[in-house]
Amino acid sequence: MSPEAKNPIENFLRMDRIPHIWCSGCGIGTVVSSFADALEKSRLDLDKVAIVSGIGCTGRVAGYVKLDSFHTTHGRAIPFATGLKLGNPELKVVVFSGDGDIFGIGGNHFIHACRRNMDLVVICVNNFNYAMTGGQVAPTSPEKANLSTAPYGNFEYPFNVPYLAEACGATYVARWTVLHMRQVTTSILEALNHKGLSLIEVITPCVTLYARRNRLGDGLNLLKYYYENSEVRHGADTRTLDIRFQEKITCGKFIDVEKPTFLDCMNTHLTKTLGEKFRPYGV
Amino acid sequence: MTEIRFSGFGGQGIIRLGLITGKAVSLYDNKFATMTQSFGPEARGSACSSQVVISEERVLYPYITRPEILVSMSQEAYDKYEPDLREDGLLIIDNDLVKSTAPRGSIRLFSIPSTRFAEELGNRIIGNLVMLGFFTAVSKVVSPEAIKKALPGLVPSRFMDLNVKAFDKGYDYGLEVLDKAKS
Amino acid sequence: MKTRKADPKGVMTGAHYLDGDFALAEGALAAGCRFFAGYPITPSTETAERFSERIPFVGGMFIQMEDEIASIAALIGASWSGKKVMTVTSGPGFSLMMENIGLAAMQEVPLVIANVQRGGPSTGLPTLTGQQDMMQARWGSHGDYRIIALSPDSPQECFDLTIQAFNLAELYRVPVFIMTDECVGHMHEKVVIPPADEIDLVERKWYEGPKDAYRPYKPDTDLVPFMIKTGDGYRFHTTGLTHDERGYPVINAEVQDWCVRHLIDKIDKNAEKIIKLEEEQVDGAEVVVLSYGITSRVAIKAVQDARRQGIKVGTIRLLTVWPFPEKRVQELAGKVKAMVMPEINMGQVVKELERSVAGRTKVVSVPHCGGGVHDPDVILKAIKEAVK
Numbered sequence: 001m002s003p004e005a006k007n008p009i010e011n012f013l014r015m016d017r018i019p020h021i022w023c024s025g026c027g028i029g030t031v032v033s034s035f036a037d038a039l040e041k042s043r044l045d046l047d048k049v050a051i052v053s054g055i056g057c058t059g060r061v062a063g064y065v066k067l068d069s070f071h072t073t074h075g076r077a078i079p080f081a082t083g084l085k086l087g088n089p090e091l092k093v094v095v096f097s098g099d100g101d102i103f104g105i106g107g108n109h110f111i112h113a114c115r116r117n118m119d120l121v122v123i124c125v126n127n128f129n130y131a132m133t134g135g136q137v138a139p140t141s142p143e144k145a146n147l148s149t150a151p152y153g154n155f156e157y158p159f160n161v162p163y164l165a166e167a168c169g170a171t172y173v174a175r176w177t178v179l180h181m182r183q184v185t186t187s188i189l190e191a192l193n194h195k196g197l198s199l200i201e202v203i204t205p206c207v208t209l210y211a212r213r214n215r216l217g218d219g220l221n222l223l224k225y226y227y228e229n230s231e232v233r234h235g236a237d238t239r240t241l242d243i244r245f246q247e248k249i250t251c252g253k254f255i256d257v258e259k260p261t262f263l264d265c266m267n268t269h270l271t272k273t274l275g276e277k278f279r280p281y282g283v
Numbered sequence: 284m285t286e287i288r289f290s291g292f293g294g295q296g297i298i299r300l301g302l303i304t305g306k307a308v309s310l311y312d313n314k315f316a317t318m319t320q321s322f323g324p325e326a327r328g329s330a331c332s333s334q335v336v337i338s339e340e341r342v343l344y345p346y347i348t349r350p351e352i353l354v355s356m357s358q359e360a361y362d363k364y365e366p367d368l369r370e371d372g373l374l375i376i377d378n379d380l381v382k383s384t385a386p387r388g389s390i391r392l393f394s395i396p397s398t399r400f401a402e403e404l405g406n407r408i409i410g411n412l413v414m415l416g417f418f419t420a421v422s423k424v425v426s427p428e429a430i431k432k433a434l435p436g437l438v439p440s441r442f443m444d445l446n447v448k449a450f451d452k453g454y455d456y457g458l459e460v461l462d463k464a465k466s
Numbered sequence: 467m468k469t470r471k472a473d474p475k476g477v478m479t480g481a482h483y484l485d486g487d488f489a490l491a492e493g494a495l496a497a498g499c500r501f502f503a504g505y506p507i508t509p510s511t512e513t514a515e516r517f518s519e520r521i522p523f524v525g526g527m528f529i530q531m532e533d534e535i536a537s538i539a540a541l542i543g544a545s546w547s548g549k550k551v552m553t554v555t556s557g558p559g560f561s562l563m564m565e566n567i568g569l570a571a572m573q574e575v576p577l578v579i580a581n582v583q584r585g586g587p588s589t590g591l592p593t594l595t596g597q598q599d600m601m602q603a604r605w606g607s608h609g610d611y612r613i614i615a616l617s618p619d620s621p622q623e624c625f626d627l628t629i630q631a632f633n634l635a636e637l638y639r640v641p642v643f644i645m646t647d648e649c650v651g652h653m654h655e656k657v658v659i660p661p662a663d664e665i666d667l668v669e670r671k672w673y674e675g676p677k678d679a680y681r682p683y684k685p686d687t688d689l690v691p692f693m694i695k696t697g698d699g700y701r702f703h704t705t706g707l708t709h710d711e712r713g714y715p716v717i718n719a720e721v722q723d724w725c726v727r728h729l730i731d732k733i734d735k736n737a738e739k740i741i742k743l744e745e746e747q748v749d750g751a752e753v754v755v756l757s758y759g760i761t762s763r764v765a766i767k768a769v770q771d772a773r774r775q776g777i778k779v780g781t782i783r784l785l786t787v788w789p790f791p792e793k794r795v796q797e798l799a800g801k802v803k804a805m806v807m808p809e810i811n812m813g814q815v816v817k818e819l820e821r822s823v824a825g826r827t828k829v830v831s832v833p834h835c836g837g838g839v840h841d842p843d844v845i846l847k848a849i850k851e852a853v854k
Contacts, residue, residue, distance in 0.1 A: 014703065017714060047699035052543070063703060063715060068696045070546065071705035071715070073569050076539040079531060083540030084696060086527050087501055087547025091697050109539075112532040262529075270522050279525035302654060306483035309656040318483075318654035322509065322593035343767040344842060345653055345760070433483075 012036035012046075014066050021060055025211075025219030027178035027204025028058055028125055032065065034181050035096070035123065038188035049092045052081040054101035056132045057206075058125040061096040075106030078113045081120050089263055089282030092121070092192060099126040099140040103159050107139070114168030116262040117196040123188065124199065126161065127206035135209030142245040146213050162254050163238040165199040172198035173255035175241065177226040178205065180251060187253060196261050203249055216246070284339075285424050286347035290332040290364050291356030291380075296411035300354065301333025303415060303433050304425055308337050311429035317342040330360040337424055354418055355381050356397070356410070375418055377410070393421045393460060400452055404445065412438070412449035419450075420457025427454055467637060472496050472665035476524050484657045486650040487512035487554070489621040490580050491520065492659060493628025494552045498667055499578070500526030501549040503540035505533055505559060508592040509648040510582035513554040534559035538566040538579070545575045546704070548670070548695035550632055554580040556648075557590065560599055560606070567641055568607030569706045571729060574683070574691060576635035576670065578628070580644040582651040583810075585836030595648035596836030597759055597810040601817075603643045604788050610726050612733035614740060615643040615788040617759040621655045627785065633668040634740060638732060639690050645787060647810070649760045649839060681711040683725075689732040737789040744783040747773075751780030753852050754798060755806045756819060758784040760839055765808050768845035777853055787815060792822040799826035804852035808832035808845050828852060 013036070022028050039046060046067060053062035055074035062069040072080045077095045085093040095102075102110050102124050113120060129147055130136040137147040140161065141154045150156075165173045172194045174187040184202055191198035205211060205222035216222060225246065234252040241250050260268065267280045289300040298320050305318035320333040334347045353368045354375045355361035361381045368374060370388030378394035386392045395417040401410035419427050431447065438446040476495035484492065490513045494502070502521070504514040518528040527544070531537040534555055541551040555563065560581050570577055585591030586598050599606075603615045614634050618627045624646060631642040673680055673692035682702050683691050694700045707715035708722045733740070748754055757765040762783045769779045780802070784791065795805070805827055807816040813831040820829045832848045834840050 014714075047701070048697050050696050063705065066701050068546075068701060069703045070543070071703070071707065072539065072542075073565055073706055076535060076566060079536035079539035080543040082529070082531075082536070083501070083503060083543025083545075083551075084547050085543075086529060086540070087544030087549045087551075088695070088697055091547070108532050109536055112536070274522055278522045281525065281527055302483070305654050310481050310483060316655070319649070319652065322652060342655075343763045343770075345649055345763065345839065 008040075009033055009036045012039060012066055013064055017064055020064055022057065023208045025205060025207035026057070027127070027202070028061065030178045030181060031123065031125055031184060031202050031204065032061055034184040035065070035188055037185045038192060041185070041189050042192045044092055044192060048090060049094065050084055051094045051096055052077045052084065053095070054097040054106060056098040056101045056130070057127070058096060058098035059101060059132070075101055075104070076109065077101065078106055078109040078120070078122070082113060082118055085119060086263070086282070093119075094121040094123065096123045097125070098131070099124055099128070099161075100130040100138045103139045103161065103164070104130075111164070111168040114165055114170040114197050114199075117169055117171055117259050119195055119261045119263065120197055121188070121191045121194075122197065122199045124161065124201050125204050126201050127204045127210060129206055129210045131206045131209050135206070135213055142243055144245045145210070147210075148213070158243065160238070160242045161199070161201045162241050166238045166255050169197070170199050170255065171196035171257050171259045173238070174199070174253040175201040175203070176251050177203040177230050177249060179223050179226040179230070183251070190253070190256070194256070196259055203243075284342075285337045285352065286350040287335045287337070287352040287354070287422075287424065288332055288347060288350045288364055288367070289334075289354045290330065290360035292360065293331050295356050296408070297331050297356065298333045299437060300411050300415055300418075301335050303430060303437050305335045306437065307425050307429035307433035308335070311432045312426055314339055315342050317345050319345055330357065330363045332360065332364065352422055352424070354414060356414060358382065373422060375414075375421060377414065393417070393457070395453060395456055395460075397453060400456070401449055404449055404452060406445065409442075409446055409449040412446045413453035416450040416453025416455070417457040418453075420454045421461060468669040469666045470669055472662040472667055473498060474662035477662040477665065478659050479661045480659060482657050482659065483654055484621050485512065485652055485654045486618070486621045486624040486646055487582060487652065488516045489624035489657050490554060490628050490644065490646070491516035492657070493625040494578070494632070495520060495524055496625070496659065496662075496665055497550065497629045497632035499550045499552045499632065500524070501541070501544040501551040502526075502528045502553065503531050503537040503544070503551070504553045504555070505531055505537050507534075507556045507559045509584055509651050510554045510556045510559075510580065512651070513580065513582070534562040535566065538563040538570070541577045542566060542570050542573065542575050545577050546696050550576070550636070552578040552580070554582065556582050556584050556592075557586045557596075557599055558588070560602065564602075564606045567613070568609060568611065570641045571607065571611035571613060572706050573704045574639040574729075575641070576639055578631045578635055578642050578644065580628070580646060583645065583647040591837050593648065594837040595760065595810060595839065597645070597647055597761065598814070598836055600645060600787060600809070600811065600814045603645055611729045613641050613643060613788060614638065614733065614786065615645050616785055617645045617787050618650060619759055619762050619783070620650060621653060621657045623785075624650065625657050625659065629665060629667070630742075636668045636670045637690070638736065638740070639671065639693060640733065645759065647760050682713040683709060683728070684711040685728060685732065689728070689735060733789055738793065740786060740789060741791050741794075742785040743791055743794065744785060746781045747778070748780035748782065748798065750778060751802055752778045753804045753806060753849055754780040754782055754802050755808070755845070755849065756782045756784065756795070757808055758787050758815065761808050761810055764839045764842050765845050768842040768849065771842065771846050772849045775850075777849060779849060784815075790815070790818045790822065795819060795822045799823040802827055804828040804830055806830045806832060806845070806848050806852050808834070808840050808848070810834045810836050810839065
């Protein structure tokens, strides 16, 4: 293969682990491409970037990315990443996981990481269902959608993820669909340069399960749905961002504010309270 | 081996009495002292207690079984713990707060208005230290020097003088009471 | 094994009057623990309180997480960042930690967890003692793996064994449990903390070879793989999935066999080096009393009474409960009439004793449901009946 033919993303992948396990038409790989692109543009020292995933389809991302990479337990990527970051504050720590992992089993950790404004980048691939286990109902499944454990249609209210993140204290919040590759890259790049908790929600197709069960067609049909129904509204009021079944998806950057992180708060407060006796941490 | 129970109500500094005594004995009187206390909501309520086992050798069984010494600073604590006191034991009470019945068997009773003395010294919060002084004098299980060495870290440093004064007040009163008992 | 002396910043040299919980925190600070994540739970909370009070002056991190699951997950992360890490908990919190204890065992992460045991099951007796989590410590997470568990009998040993726990965790890349209990945790006694230059600490087994040759799970001659720190440029991968030497997931029976046997062998084959026992008058004894933690103090009191009555009793105190001293009890099995094991549970570690001696000697369990320690007379009675 000539050097020109090499895919630029290969520098960021563990090529000895490719092919990956994702289905054809799945959107996770596209988000990984955007992530690789953002890492390259960021000019960060990649030796100092670590990636942490939980369990699930998106949970496998950590296994394919050529960074210090951690595949952890279901829902616990965020507290694991919290320990990793606080253990060595010079690291840039990215959590890459799915909607079920982060907002279902790991919901409590997500809200507390936001509350603390922990300096983490959280990339959440939202495919509206628990895909690894066969398409069960998730906390993000739209009402009326059909899932394997909601065989007569989902009757629960789903999370409005950006609203949840903002309410809990996240300082950077964006949502895109996988169709918005360049915007996803830009958001990840901004998040990598942001201090505090960033959340990027990326709506992706799960062709094999969610789409098939709901007779939504193949990957192309879903991209078409995103194309026709997504609306970019930067700075939109996060209360208006609910996603209804096959209806409008509002995208954009909603929150981007400066606020001291957990570590900033700790060092500032203890320096003020304890004076010279305090040994500031990680600075 | 000597088993001691300090008792009273939450907020009187009863746990502190056990801590100071245990620390004094084991760090400065060169004996062994194991201190335990009751925990939970009951420990904050009307009958809280701390226990100290003092021994020349290592304490194996950590809890008191039949205490030789009972210090009581509340009626409820007294009512609850008095029946456990050994027949030949030592009963020490704040006689403003505890109405004692005639002691059983050969129990020796010593009384002090510790809380009132503390108020006279300016703060009822140091009633426990007055009691500690009195206990030290009449029980002789710990030396007053050891107690004073044990105070730093267990009473607030800015109130150290007041605490020492309270201890001395109780200790001197204890010696007086012992003297009177002799004559 | 590389060792170094403790950093004086963390060592509160001198004689103190401390409870077991405080002594755990002092032991951790002396051992170089600079990362503590925890969640309040009676009767262990005082350790977290002490650590949070002391750490700003030593230099390190204390964080109160949102629950025990988050606490242990944070520990695993921070351990991968190169920190010595610890948490403390009690029964309900210990249960919550189980899944990630499995992750720590699988990823071979050094960490220390103290369980200040209380009476269970469920909420049980938050303020009263128990030793009912001993089997949970051994088997609590799913799958086959090994851990190390120590059991202190006093605040002094809470300090001493915490340092040992860190050394073992670093040496074997394994979670180490300090299985203490409410009685020891809340009991105040004299604790002597030696000068820093008298405390030997085991350094993590840092890899020093060429970067591209690094294999996170390639066993060294002592069966323990070398470790590296996140951020050092190795771009390594680790997972809770069954994995090969590279840390890459491989989902088949052959790699599972290699992976699981490795986790077990590195402890089992080093067991004799790990196990610490305290024996007294075992030679020529008719009966041997085995015990651990607070129960061993009460048992020794009973043994003294038995000796006064002319019975030849030996004692074995298990400072290390897991791995169990299988070899030692097998040596004794043919020589003594009986072995007596009091525990503040309905008979847990005694089952391992029974399994080890395999009927070659009589084994007498002296159970206790928790909420207090044994009445020494009950143990005495069991000793007397055992020699009949």
